Amino acid sequence: MANYDYDVLYIGSGHGTFDGAIPLAARGKKVGVIESGLIGGTCPNRGCNAKIALDAPVKLTRLTEKLQGIVNGDLSINWTENEKHKQEVIEGLPDMIGGLMKSVNIDIIKGHGTFQDDHTVLVGDEPKTAENIVISTGQHPHRMDIPGTELAHDSADFMNLTDLPANITIIGAGYISMEFATIANAAGAKVTVITHGEKVLRKFYQPYVDQIVADLKSRGVEFINNAKVSSFEKDGSDFIVNYDGGQVKTNWILDATGRVPNVDDIGLDKVGVDYSEKGIKVNDHLQTNVNNIYASGDVIDKDQPKLTPTAIFESTYLMHTFAGDTTDAIDYPEIPSVVFTSPRIAKVGVSVEEAKKDGFTTKENHLPDDWYRQVTKEDIGDNTLVYDKQNHLVGATEISDQAEDAINALLPAIVFKFDPAQLERIVTLFPTIAADAWGQI
Numbered sequence: 001m002a003n004y005d006y007d008v009l010y011i012g013s014g015h016g017t018f019d020g021a022i023p024l025a026a027r028g029k030k031v032g033v034i035e036s037g038l039i040g041g042t043c044p045n046r047g048c049n050a051k052i053a054l055d056a057p058v059k060l061t062r063l064t065e066k067l068q069g070i071v072n073g074d075l076s077i078n079w080t081e082n083e084k085h086k087q088e089v090i091e092g093l094p095d096m097i098g099g100l101m102k103s104v105n106i107d108i109i110k111g112h113g114t115f116q117d118d119h120t121v122l123v124g125d126e127p128k129t130a131e132n133i134v135i136s137t138g139q140h141p142h143r144m145d146i147p148g149t150e151l152a153h154d155s156a157d158f159m160n161l162t163d164l165p166a167n168i169t170i171i172g173a174g175y176i177s178m179e180f181a182t183i184a185n186a187a188g189a190k191v192t193v194i195t196h197g198e199k200v201l202r203k204f205y206q207p208y209v210d211q212i213v214a215d216l217k218s219r220g221v222e223f224i225n226n227a228k229v230s231s232f233e234k235d236g237s238d239f240i241v242n243y244d245g246g247q248v249k250t251n252w253i254l255d256a257t258g259r260v261p262n263v264d265d266i267g268l269d270k271v272g273v274d275y276s277e278k279g280i281k282v283n284d285h286l287q288t289n290v291n292n293i294y295a296s297g298d299v300i301d302k303d304q305p306k307l308t309p310t311a312i313f314e315s316t317y318l319m320h321t322f323a324g325d326t327t328d329a330i331d332y333p334e335i336p337s338v339v340f341t342s343p344r345i346a347k348v349g350v351s352v353e354e355a356k357k358d359g360f361t362t363k364e365n366h367l368p369d370d371w372y373r374q375v376t377k378e379d380i381g382d383n384t385l386v387y388d389k390q391n392h393l394v395g396a397t398e399i400s401d402q403a404e405d406a407i408n409a410l411l412p413a414i415v416f417k418f419d420p421a422q423l424e425r426i427v428t429l430f431p432t433i434a435a436d437a438w439g440q441i
Contacts, residue, residue, distance in 0.1 A: 002119070002131070006032040008322050009121060009130030011113040011266065014041020015308050016136035016297020018097055020315030025104040027323050032130065033106055034113035034123055039094040041138050042298075043308045046156040049093065051179060053086040054159060055340050058186040062342045062401065066377040077187040079164040086159065115267030118290050122267075134318060135273075135280055135288075135295045137262035139306070144171065144255055148232030151239055152255040155180070164189050165251035169241050171229055172256030173200040175339050178212070180254060182341045185221050192222045192248055194229060194241065203337075204345050205352050208399035211380055212341050224248070259306075261299045276301050284329035285321065286314060294318060305337050333415045334395075336407050343380050344403035349414045350395030355386040360394070362386055365440055367400050372436040376401065385410075385440065392417040393441055402433045409434035413441060 008024060010017040013035040025031040038045045057077045064071050101108055111123040120129050141154035155176050168184050170177050173195040185191045193200075200223075201209045213223065227243040232253055234240075241248045261279035273288045274281040279301035286294045296318055297311035304310050310332075317330045336348035355362050367373045367381030378401050386395030393413045398406050413423065428435040 002129075004119060004129040004131050006030045006107070006128070006130040008032075008132045008134060009128055010034065010134045010136050011121060012041060012136035012138060012262075012297070012299075013039050013097070013101075013108070014136060014138050014297060014311065015043055016138065016299070016311040016315050017041075017134065018101060018315070019312045020296070020317075020319035021106060022100055022104055023316075024319040024322055025101070025106045029322060031104075031106045032109055032128060033101060034109045034111065034121060034128070036110070036112040039098040039101075039108065041136075044090060044093040044097065046159065048308055049090050050086050050159045051183075051340065053089040054082055054183055055179070055342075057082055058183055058342055059401070061186055063376060066379065079187045080162055082187070083160070083162055113266060115271045115273075118271050118293060131292065132322060133293050135266070135268075135293065135299055136297045136311075136315070137266060137299050139259040139261050139298045141255065142258040142260045144229065144257055146229065146231050148234075149255070151232040151234060152253040154255060158184075158254055166190060167249075167251040168192070168254060169194065169239075169248050169250040169252070170254045170256050171241070172254075172258070173197065173202070174256065174258065175201070177254075177256040178216075179340050180256065181216060181221055185216065185219055186342070190220065192224065192250065194224045194227050194243060194248070196226070196228065198225050201339060201345065204339065204347060205384065205397045208345050208382060208397065211382075211399055212339075212343065212345060215343070215380060216341075259298070261301070263299065286318060286330060304332055305335055307335065307337055310335050334411070336411060338404040338407065340404075343378075343399055343401045345397075345399045346403040346407040347397040348395065348407050348411060349393075350386045350388075352384050352386065352395075352397060355395060360386050360388055361391070363440075367398075370436060372431055372433070373400070378402075383440070388417075392419070405433045406437040409437040410441070413438075 007029040009032045010021055011034050013033050017033055021031050061075045064075050098108055109123050113121045113123050116122045120127050143149050158180055164187050167190045169192045170181055171194050181191045181193050227245055229243045231242045239250050239253055263275045268275055271290055273290050273293055279299050280295040281301050282288055282295050296314040298306040320326045334349040338344055338346035363385045365383050368378055373381055381400035383398035388394045396407055396410050428438050
């Protein structure tokens with residue numbers, strides 16, 4: 001047995017690492033974590049946590065808007081204070097996560113890690129060796145390969161704006177585009193969204209997506225679809241977005257055209273790890289073609305959604321693997337996903353489209369008809385529940401102000417395929433969104 005510095009060495013410190021590394025170290029394994037930036041990676045510092053903090057006032061303004069006459073007065077968002085509050089929420093997270101690692105004797109190694117061989121990672125000029133190595137480097141924002149691309153900004157730049165530009169143009173049709181269009185519009189900016197195709201949020205049920213787009217349009221957000229953006233130009237203190245159908249003058253450009261796996265400059269070619277533009281290739285044990293090198297989180301080339309919960313599940317699976325608890329392949333559960341627009345759109349399990357192909361049963365509910373949704377005067381809301389041929393709930397998709405919590409409430413029934421007797425054993429608190437969602441099964 002070689003004498004390595006670590007039992008397991010992680011490159012990157014995000015959810016694909018720390019959720020599993022901490023309990024692994026607590027069980028006596030010698031663990032090292034290499035990180036060149038902020039401890040915790042994207043989600044706590046430049047993603048989920050920051051985004052939801054910026055969104056909280058949006059949700060509040062939407063609620064008071066619905067309850068006008070019961071609640072008197074109009075609310076507006078102070079963007080500078082909102083961004084300041086966001087920073088207060090997230091600024092302690094790297095130290096908190098780092099403290100949890102140090103409490104179980106994980107070595108945090110600051111610097112950029114590059115493979116020297118299959119058991120050695122160089123951090124600067126210092127080699128760190130390990131029996132097993134986990135690549136958990138995540139992703140970074142994609143940048144369009146067009147003239148003037150340097151004039152655009154990414155999602156982290158948006159969340160760090162101390163002053164909100166009066167006019168923002170967003171390029172993209174995914175999560176980031178729609179969420180930030182919602183936030184910026186609610187905070188008073190004039191927002192234009194330019195998309196390459198006809199649809200946004202293509203992986204979500206389009207009749208529900210159409211309702212979100214219609215609501216944003218009613219609030220002044222302009223959509224330019226089927227547009228091929230060709231260049232960005234500076235125009236005095238403003239900017240021009242050129243596309244094949246014309247141009248848009250704007251104060252600020254957000255490039256929200258996707259995210260790219262961090263596979264460059266870490267020495268993958270040197271040690272022969274297979275990867276593609278979609279990420280690192282792994283088998284059903286999250287193992288690369290180099291048998292002691294694994295990958296976890298968004299850097300993996302995979303069919304599962306590249307989301308924080310997926311990374312947590314993978315990191316935890318690797319913990320059990322390295323601790324000797326299992327030799328089984330990873331068995332992914334149904335993983336939910338949500339877009340934090342207002343209203344939200346969320347889904348899990350078998351989609352409506354898949355249900356129709358497979359001959360499954362679907363049940364639709366118009367949520368404003370539900371007494372519980374009438375408490376807050378929800379005026380946009382629908383869900384579709386999917387049942388297999390044995391009448392188990394196997395999928396759900398929802399658009400509503402509380403879609404994320406409703407889908408979370410349904411998860412146990414979907415993941416474990418509860419039968420009627422088991423469903424009756426679930427007694428929810430009442431009145432709550434969980435009771436409301438559960439009552440629709």
